[in-house]
Amino acid sequence: MYICICNAVKESDIRDAVGAGVSCFKTLSKNLSLCTDCGSCGKKAKQAFHRALAESGASSNVVSIDAMSTAPVRRIQSTIKVSASATHHQKCIKTIL
Template identity: 45%
Template sequence: MYICICHAVTEKDIQKAVGKGASSVARLSELTLLGTQCGCCTEHANQVLNQCASKS
């Protein structure tokens, strides 16, 4: 599922970023550009990030 339409960031991209040590939306933004255009995705991205972190 796409989380950030502006930069075509998917849930799998977030999972990969978490695997590389991302633990915040700011770090996800650095790795994927998520939320750097319109910012509408950051809340949902944070939810996905928390889900991924809880599975680890």
């Protein structure tokens, strides 16, 4: 199924990117040129991305944010495992929020 008509991005392209190690929507968006033209694919692209992460089991190094959560952002960020890519994940969290 096409997610982005402007750039001919399919849901399978998103699954392939996640399978190749992409764990941040900002990175996915940049790599596949999602949300760069008309922007109407944003919601479906994010849903497909989160589905692909869940299916791949890659959620262990991805922070999930509950929209109904009242936890402060600094508390959510403190749950990120300290690694070389921790700064990258923090930037992704700020982008999502």
